[in-house]
Every structure is written in structure tokens, then in C-alpha cells.
Amino acid sequence: MPNPPHHANTHTRRTVLKSTTVAAASTALLPDAASGAASPAAANPGDVVRVTLSVNGRSRVVDVEPRVTLLDALRERLGLTGTKKGCDRGECGACTVLVDGERIKSCLTLAVMRRGSEITTVEGLADGDRLHPVQAAFIRHDAFQCGGCTSGQIMSAVACVREGHTGSEAEIREWMSGNLCRCACYQNIVAAVADAAREVRR
Numbered sequence: 001m002p003n004p005p006h007h008a009n010t011h012t013r014r015t016v017l018k019s020t021t022v023a024a025a026s027t028a029l030l031p032d033a034a035s036g037a038a039s040p041a042a043a044n045p046g047d048v049v050r051v052t053l054s055v056n057g058r059s060r061v062v063d064v065e066p067r068v069t070l071l072d073a074l075r076e077r078l079g080l081t082g083t084k085k086g087c088d089r090g091e092c093g094a095c096t097v098l099v100d101g102e103r104i105k106s107c108l109t110l111a112v113m114r115r116g117s118e119i120t121t122v123e124g125l126a127d128g129d130r131l132h133p134v135q136a137a138f139i140r141h142d143a144f145q146c147g148g149c150t151s152g153q154i155m156s157a158v159a160c161v162r163e164g165h166t167g168s169e170a171e172i173r174e175w176m177s178g179n180l181c182r183c184a185c186y187q188n189i190v191a192a193v194a195d196a197a198r199e200v201r202r
């Protein structure tokens, strides 16, 4: 589910997992689009489902239990550790990725539910050696300290800029409020997002 702004997100990990368990179980029954390998038995808890995910423009096959979150599939199955696990319960935004261009908290969605979607992680932003304008702006504005929240902030900022929610500092703060920073770099993050928005509009 989309994560911005924070106050608009009334879903908790409990409610999301409750609602998605049913969907995941039925989704797990569907044959994988690429392999056609899944069977009804794969819906049993503890069984493994073969899922093809499109990540950063590449087709990736993972074998996961239906309960595995997209976050864990990315980090632990595909080695894409740029996406961070902070709270693992939908509160911090460290795990933010883009799914079909929309920012979501990857700890609140299941991998089996993201078949057929285009997933973008922080590893997929740069164009070769050329950083995405948001990445470059975060460096210019020193918009991080420990870096724990940074990839989530950057992914959310990419969407925030694209959505056009950068008209003022207050608007940026509002639409980035789903991403928390324990180091309190907010001033620099807001400046970086505003700068990146100007860069993109140029």
C-alpha cells in the first residue's frame, strides 16, 4: 500500500497481514506466470511458492513461503540489501520501494502478491555511474547521518517529486511524513527534495 502521508496510513502490520493472508493464500494457488510451477499444495503454510518478480527491469525468480514479505524477498532472497528493514511493521518507511511507480512499504506487502508488478529499489535508480537527481541532491545537502533511513527516504522522495508534492517546504514535509529519521535530518532532507524537484523540472 502507498505510504504517504504518514497520518493517512491507517493500516498496521496486523491488519495488513490479516487482510493479505487470505489474498496470499489464493494468490499462491495461481501458477507462476513464468514457470506455471505452483500447485494447490503450495498454498499450505510452510510450503514454498515459486514467484517471478520484475525488479529493476530484470526478471528474478524466488522460492518463498506465501507469508514472506516483499522486503524479506528483496533482501534475503535477492541480496538487494539497499532496501532497509527498520521497524518491520509499517511505521518507519525505511523499506520503501516503488511498485508500478507507487511508493509502498515493502514490509507490508507479500512477495507473492507482487507478481507482474514492476518493482524499483534504490539499486535501480542510478543510470550506470550517473546518480538519480534525488540521490545527487541527498549528497549535495548532506541529508543523512547514519544512513539507516536514507534509501527509504530517497525512494519516497523520487515518488514525491514525480507526484508533484513539492510546492513548498510544508508540502514536502507532509508528503514525506511516512518516512522517519531517527537522526532528525529532516531539514536537510526537505532541502534535498526541493532541490531535486527543481533539477527535474529544469
Ligand code: FES
Residues within 6 Å of the ligand: 084, 085, 086, 087, 088, 089, 090, 091, 092, 093, 094, 095, 096, 105, 106, 107, 108
Ligand atoms: S521497515 Fe517497513 S515501515 Fe519500517
Ligand code: FES
Residues within 6 Å of the ligand: 143, 144, 145, 146, 147, 148, 149, 150, 180, 181, 182, 183, 184, 185
Ligand atoms: S540518517 Fe539516521 S535514521 Fe535517518
